[in-house]
Amino acid sequence: MHGAGGNTGADDARWLAAAARLAARGRPLSRPNPAVGCLIVRDGIVVGRGWTQPGGRPHAEAAALAQAGDAARGATVYVTLEPCAHRAGRGPACSDLLAEAQPARVVIGQRDPDERTRGRGMERLSAAGIAVATLGCPASRASLAGYLTRAERGRPHVTLKLATSLDGAIATAGGESRWITGAAARAHVHSRRAMADAILVGGGTWRADAPGLDVRLPGLEARSPRRLILSRSIEAPGIEVLPAPQAIAGLDAVNYLYVEGGAQTAAAFLAADLVDRIELYRAPIVIGGGAGAIGDIGLASLAAAHGRWHLAERRQLGSDTFEAYRRQGQDQPQDGN
Template sequence: MTIKTPSDARWLAAAARLALRGRPASSPNPAVGCLIVRNGRVVGRGWTQPGGRPHAEAMALEMAGDAATGADVYATLEPCAHQSPRGPACTDRLIEARPARVVIGQVDPDPRTAGQGIERLHAAGIEAVLLGCPHSAASLAGYLTRAAFGRPHVTLKLAMSLDGCIALADGTSQWITGEAARAHVHSRRALADAILVGGGTWRADSPRLDVRLPGLEDRSPARWVLTSQPIESAQTIAAPADIAAIPAQYLYVEGGAQAAASFLEADLVERLEIYRAPILIGDGLRALGGLNLAELAHAHGRWQPVETRQLGADTFEAFARTR
């Protein structure tokens, strides 16, 4: 009999954190995390490698060796069940290793697997537990959004003063937030496949839109601009609805005000990240353009707080879109 215990949820949450090591370099494959646990001790760990191979389960099984037999396997996504010229299916590797259980955070929406991995594990006499872990879903947000809606998962970042300004009235904006907050922004950029700003911001500021953290410089995302005009050193889309054409799982939108408002008005933002500096600007440039709300009631019930932290003098808050 399969028993779902609090430790199952904790191990899956740990596997989800491990999966972040694969993002976004695993794209177009999902960034999956896998832990193999025997007698309460981790004997194998893995995450999807750059380019999508090896898969997380293959890496963890290689580390565990014979200790995987009779152990518990925690995988954020259902193990793949389809054959590939790049390597055997993870389901086959698990069946060969003979763990006692495989605890799974999310069913794979890929029709080549989509429940077949679980079925094959059951048929081989291995318990397969689908836990429905929210941490797993969050760690796979880009992959799941792309599968469900055919577009990237969008995070909108705003850095503002206490009174909601992103610059002085003359456009001066360096710097609203402090060094710790700016470093945190670079760590968030490093988790995205693509980054986008509006055409006005591109022309006014010539932003680099790269990652400038030691050791993560190679994680700089592809640069995109929201504009109808041609851009020489970045790719463009004419409207937020065109993001399906961006070959990415995670799109990080940095503004400015009109670009941010256009993504919010199109209801394409899944995560909102706000950096708030303890300063007052007064008659400055606002963080958002108009959202065309018909009534105030339409603004309520859309955003759920999911994270907050202090970054030096600045405050970071993250909100998830409720649907």
């Protein structure tokens, strides 16, 4: 860690976690840029805050500095991602803006993997006499899950959503599936859709249910994600069709992919090891003999199933239970709430 100034590590982590929550406001409309959060703190009081705006500009630091004005001088800046170092036609580099504003410290939650900035933003701040601290903050990394997954794995961050009965069914034996969960859980699903760049279902689900795959929450309708279908044969005018789960790597401007079903599609993504987060909605009902939530994923032994998933979140939604699981070894993505 570079110059830590007078603040404790606990204070830095707390402010960075707050900046990460702020960053969620920019997701997913900040695309193609990552959703970044920035707080400017002086004597324990927030004097400026910002998050990446729709279309990627202004950046979080620019918005926070504009709000703070002269109060930024001598303050501490908390930012979830290393301030950019490359100048673009759409706006100045954030590291230059910060160098001009002259805060005492800049605390960074995650180094930028973009080679145009990687390390250069920090170097520019240090050259301007500003103390720089890098924490490797889990909350910052989680808030940037889509951007970092794209940079590190060459594909979007994938969330698999399941809605089941207590005995793991997604429909009755006759195919009836509306509605397994209650209104509160379904509204929560729509809030999760609003955080995604694209939403995907399998061809079987598309044929059987013709789902809207949109966001139907008042005020958030415009955040409906791109619609995708996983199929080798289906034709759906106006909707993108992918032949295999691995094709998600070629999706332009998609950092967060929300996979809703059905069982074979869920199995295909799990078998290809392309799921980063599972979001499970469980209703207090027993169906018995119903359709299972996930098809065969080629599991060789029960032992191979253990140690793969870690509980990241649990909450009650009316009579239903929501649980989120992240892949073992990965930081917990933000839920946006």
